[in-house]
Amino acid sequence: MANAQQVLDQGDLESPGAEADRKKALREIVDLIFPDSLMIVLAGIMVPLILIPLIVDLSDSVTSFVEFADYVILSVFVLEYVLKTILARDVLRHVLDPWHLLDLLIVALPFASLLPAVPAGWAFPPRCCAWRE
Secondary structure, three states, rough: HHHHHHHHHHEEEEOOOOOHHHHHHHHHHHHHHHHHHHHHHHHHHHHHHHHHHHOOOOOHHHHHHHHHHHHHHEEEHHHHHHHHOOOOHHHHHHOOHHHHHHHHHHHHHHHHHHHHHHHOOOOOOOOOHHHHO
């Protein structure tokens, strides 16, 4: 982290490798903010948030909390995916990696409900509760 901070503080983009060093430093910071362990824990939290409303009738306040939690976790996944894609050494290779394709699917599926061709109720969380209606 100290090395990353030093690169960011230098702000010298005149040297040929400085931009690559700055991008590397930013990648290290993003990896510290969004470690794989955090993303796994969030995915583990998301599973019951998706399944419980499908199985159990929840009160309006609990449903609101579940939807809020869905949006928060989805926002973290979107931010992590976008930042890591922007800062990747090779964006195309990064996006086409099987794990990152899975990440893209997880991030993109909730936005399917915004497409006119997708019927209401077929959206993946955060609108998982629409399936019960």
